Amino acid sequence: MLCEGVSMEYQFHWNIVFNKMPQLLNGAFVTLHVSVLAMLIGIAIAVLLAIGKMSDSKAISFIPTVWVEIARNTPALFQIYMAYFGLGAFGIHLSPYVAVLSALIFVNAGYLTETFRGGFQAIPKTQYSASKSLGMSSVQVYRYIILPQMFRRIYHPLTNQFVWSILMSSLGILVGMNELSGETQRLQSLSFRTLEFFIVAAIMYYVITKFVLLSTSLVSKRIFKGDI
């Protein structure tokens, strides 16, 4: 499927790839699209799971715990297969996009739950009492003291998780999704320029992740003045 045209001297042909640039860029867009969505929904779920996990009730903290441990201790590929093939047993048939999205959400939520919990617990309890002693209400304490500090601590793990999502969405190739890798796979199979297409895809991934890391670090310099 992947190794065609075995010849001692491989001739690179780049024109075909450049002609398909619009499709590749579209694939890159889908990659970003699915990763951003998986982050946003993952964050929302992780907040709930983290609150649940910090609950004193065993019954409530059980579900987040199971979620977190499954997400962290099984391969992403397994999770995508579960979403795409496994759910079929319940009569649920997801499109490749939704299957990859759900798997990424599942993993993001699992990892970020621990990030949020750690970020919250790292803030000394004395911050709370000190703020209270200044006459702030509980809401104010969270709004002005706890959450800003927590955000600083989780910012870096969040960007890492985002990069991870971008890289892992490449597994869409295995279920025929049209993100960057899947699109590359489809295009190369039409032209047999496997090497050229995947080299360009690799460069595009590199550029995307560098771009994300660079812009998030610029943003962090802007919004985080002072320590940490």
Next chain:
Amino acid sequence: MIQIQDVHKSFGDLEVLKGVDLDVDKGEVVSIIGGSGSGKSTLLYCINAIEDIQQGRIVVDEIDVHAKATNQNKLRQKLGMVFQQWNSFPHLTVLENTSLAPQIVLKKSKKEAIELAKYELNHVGLGDKFDVYPTRMSGGQQQRLAIARALAMRPDYMLFDEVTSALDPELVGEVLDTLRMLRDDGMTMICVTHEIGFAREVSDKVAFFHQGIIEEMGPPEHVISNPQKETTQKFLSKVLH
């Protein structure tokens, strides 16, 4: 005998030692006092060949410390050094901390090295701590361990760089007692210290450092009790009050 002759030392453009002369005879205890950044630590580092020098000479028992031909690892065996931070090796027990260097550097047998280590640990009062990990001990105990660790190399000279500065006040005494004991054993020592009272009590000679040179030097009765230079008087009045 340690001979320091016209030593100049710079870090980049910053000249830290500007011509230092100092002789330390066998059995002598020399204290170095002076303000922060005056180059006291740097001088000890140069004696121990941790730092190189730009001009002048340091000779330890006829060996030119910074000569190309000198085996500096071998030279350092003569010179024990203890730092402000004790830097215990956290992955080794107290006994292992002390017996490691004799084994791998002096090539002593394990049994011999352990004997030696036990002797020195007993000497500094850590006889009941052999199998403890140093991170579980107080700063004063760890600093005494650092001294025993250096002594186990059977050095001819000991260099101490503000060994009590990082200690809680109540732990300073036990470390100073250890130094007094070494002096009584006849060890040759150079002590950089902020403990002026201690310097006056134990030293044969006190050197006052100021901006990279020895401003005033002599017996403690002179330099500390009756300083001649204005800079010395200023410094002493600051630290004594």
Next chain:
Amino acid sequence: MGISFFTPLSWNDSGFILTGVLNTIYISVLAIVVGTILGLIVGFLRAEANRFVNSLMGSVLDILRSVPLIIQLILFSTYIGAMGHPLNPFVSGSIVLSLYTMAFMGEVFRGGFESVQKPMIVTARSLGMSYWQALRYIRLPIGLRAVFPSWLGVALSVIKDSALVSVIGYMELLRTSEQLISRTQQPLEILIGVGIFYFIISYPLSLYGKYMERKMAI
């Protein structure tokens, strides 16, 4: 009732599954061992190198961490094939997975070497130890201890990432189950079995990692 083309899962398949399990373990362990050794060298060189060499090495290794593993696997095996020296999936897979592991291990070990502060090394040298003795007896053991939990984290992710080697045709666990699924049409049972396998390897080790981390934090 017509004749089914699909035959359900049976005990006869256990040998096939076991091959997949063993192959997964085999390639993961290999990549972890090779990646750890290479990562140790890379991490050491980076910790010792001057800023220019360091950032040069950093940006090369960074490529391995910024391109999806699946793309690296496809590129490598296609490239080798196109150059006329095709390798079998196991060899290609091990090479790519090991280099990928190296890139992450390199960062882990660099952190370890850098966590041993200069004064600690100066102290060792002041006792007469040579550069290499200080490395062997002081820096290495202290640095390795400090990064053990991170090392374990990378190793666990390599076990999980090894599933991707199936893409270039290596018969590891996920690929054997894929084939079973297409024969038996019982995706759920088989996938759950696969999930449990990964879980029982990964979960206890991750607990151990957390335990060590907590122990070292004290």
